[in-house]
Amino acid sequence: ASPQFIHLHGEALPRPSHSTVQELAAGLGAAAASVSPKFFYNALGSRLFDAITVLDEYYPTRIEAGIFEASHAQIAATLAEIGIQNPCLIDLGAGNCAKAMALIPHLQPRQYVPVDISVDFLKGAAEQVQHRFPALEIVALGMDFSAGLQLPDQVQAHDRIFFYPGSSLGNFQPEQALQFLQHIADPTQGKARGLLLGIDLLKDTATLEAAYDDALGVTAAFNKNLLLNVNALLQSDFDVRQWRHVALFNTSHSRIEMHLEARCALTVSWPGHERRFSAGERIHTENSYKYTLEGMTRLLKAAGFARTGYWTDPARQFAVFLAMV
Numbered sequence: 056a057s058p059q060f061i062h063l064h065g066e067a068l069p070r071p072s073h074s075t076v077q078e079l080a081a082g083l084g085a086a087a088a089s090v091s092p093k094f095f096y097n098a099l100g101s102r103l104f105d106a107i108t109v110l111d112e113y114y115p116t117r118i119e120a121g122i123f124e125a126s127h128a129q130i131a132a133t134l135a136e137i138g139i140q141n142p143c144l145i146d147l148g149a150g151n152c153a154k155a156m157a158l159i160p161h162l163q164p165r166q167y168v169p170v171d172i173s174v175d176f177l178k179g180a181a182e183q184v185q186h187r188f189p190a191l192e193i194v195a196l197g198m199d200f201s202a203g204l205q206l207p208d209q210v211q212a213h214d215r216i217f218f219y220p221g222s223s224l225g226n227f228q229p230e231q232a233l234q235f236l237q238h239i240a241d242p243t244q245g246k247a248r249g250l251l252l253g254i255d256l257l258k259d260t261a262t263l264e265a266a267y268d269d270a271l272g273v274t275a276a277f278n279k280n281l282l283l284n285v286n287a288l289l290q291s292d293f294d295v296r297q298w299r300h301v302a303l304f305n306t307s308h309s310r311i312e313m314h315l316e317a318r319c320a321l322t323v324s325w326p327g328h329e330r331r332f333s334a335g336e337r338i339h340t341e342n343s344y345k346y347t348l349e350g351m352t353r354l355l356k357a358a359g360f361a362r363t364g365y366w367t368d369p370a371r372q373f374a375v376f377l378a379m380v
């Protein structure tokens with residue numbers, strides 16, 4: 056078998072959609088400039104993110120893998136209790152599909168649906184999954200699900216288990232996270248039976264800031280590469296050398312913030328526009344919210360999940376939640 060690819064309203068260069076251009080221009084033109092973190096993930100950005108996940112400082116991937124390793128038998132048993140033996144595993148923000156590949160032998164899905172905005176990267180990753188599991192039915196979806204998660208008919212409607220690892224839910228504002236979870240839990244929308252969710256937990260500021268500002272500068276490159284992606288999509292003329300990577304923990308919002316800070320006064324242009332930045336002015340590129348076990352349990356309940364449970368590491372750095380509708 057070979058994977059089926061479906062590209063839904065994706066960004067096929069050289070012509071990004073009108074709404075993408077509008078979104079970028081509005082964010083950059085605002086008094087407090089911002090660009091959505093989804094623009095990190097062009098082909099190079101996805102590779103830089105892969106590199107981040109193996110850095111010493113970036114503990115989430117390593118700790119999450121350990122939690123899954125220790126709990127996959129219990130996860131499979133919990134699903135079996137409610138009669139789910141061969142689910143449809145929908146992998147949100149699948150990236151290199153490595154996390155799902157570790158889980159597939161234990162969950163034995165009938166269908167695997169990796170979803171990612173980085174379309175070409177996803178194709179390569181889905182092919183690798185198919186090579187490793189030749190009999191598995193794979194429907195790979197290239198789409199920006201931050202705008203809404205309308206799944207095509209090719210995705211099996213029953214026994215859906217959504218897999219959202221890596222604390223990616225933390226990149227949404229809490230209100231957006233609630234809406235997204237509500238959508239998944241809604242029987243007429245996401246049609247989920249369950250959600251397997253990886254969440255980074257609140258901890259000391261030094262550990263958090265080091266994870267987002269590593270000594271090698273990989274996260275800095277990941278952040279600055281966003282400007283190269285914006286240049287390609289908006290035909291703008293950002294010079295990455297003029298920008299500095301900033302990562303800080305905002306205690307009152309319980310979130311890591313990433314910014315790009317202008318090293319000097321400068322002007323950026325794109326067709327029909329010009330935007331001046333003063334020295335030290337920032338573009339906000341990402342929030343990464345850190346939750347408590349109680350806070351995430353509350354959010355899942357508020358979204359409509361009836362049963363929730365979690366597994367965590369001994370130091371309670373990271374948690375894997377299984378939430379059932």
Ligand code: AVI
Pocket residue numbers: 107221222223224225226266267274341342343
């Ligand atoms: C994908 N997401 C969960 C990562 C995070 O930790 O917020 C993205 C990232 N940004 C910098 N490092 C990693």
